Amino acid sequence: MAGDTSVTSSKCQGGTSAAYLISRIKRDRxxxxxxxxxxxxxxxxxxxxxxxxxxxxxxxQRLRTIWRAASAEERAEFLKQVSREAVGGRG
Known part of the structure; x- marks a missing residue:
């Protein structure tokens, strides 16, 4: 791991912060x-x-996240390409 590699405990409530994750790893694994x-x-x-x-x-899940971020034009282009691929085309 780049940077600080010391494992320290923290009084974090939860979540995805590095301090919380290290605390959980230290406790559980x-x-x-x-x-x-x-x-x-x-x-x-x-x-x-x-x-x-x-x-x-x-x-x-990743596709859904990207889909929500796409513009209407991007979604339309994507659907066009996917439908071409579904019928054997190459896009």
Missing amino acids: PDIAKRIERGEFKSVRMAAIEAGIITPPTVI
């Missing part, structure tokens, strides 16, 4: 906490995913 200290993870989030504390979004 001391084996992973030791690996954080050794610098085996690129980020606290990656360690939390391996620890089962964070579940990464599925492809469908």
Whole structure:
């Protein structure tokens, strides 16, 4: 993990902050906490995913997020391309 790799506890209420995640990992998965200290993870989030504390979004969840952010024109273009691909075209 880049930067500070020390595992410290924090009095966080919850959420996704690095301090909270480290506290949870230290409490629930001391084996992973030791690996954080050794610098085996690129980020606290990656360690939390391996620890089962964070579940990464599925492809469908990511697509829904992107869809909501897309403009009407982008959505129309996307639907046009997907419908072409569905009938065997290449987009």
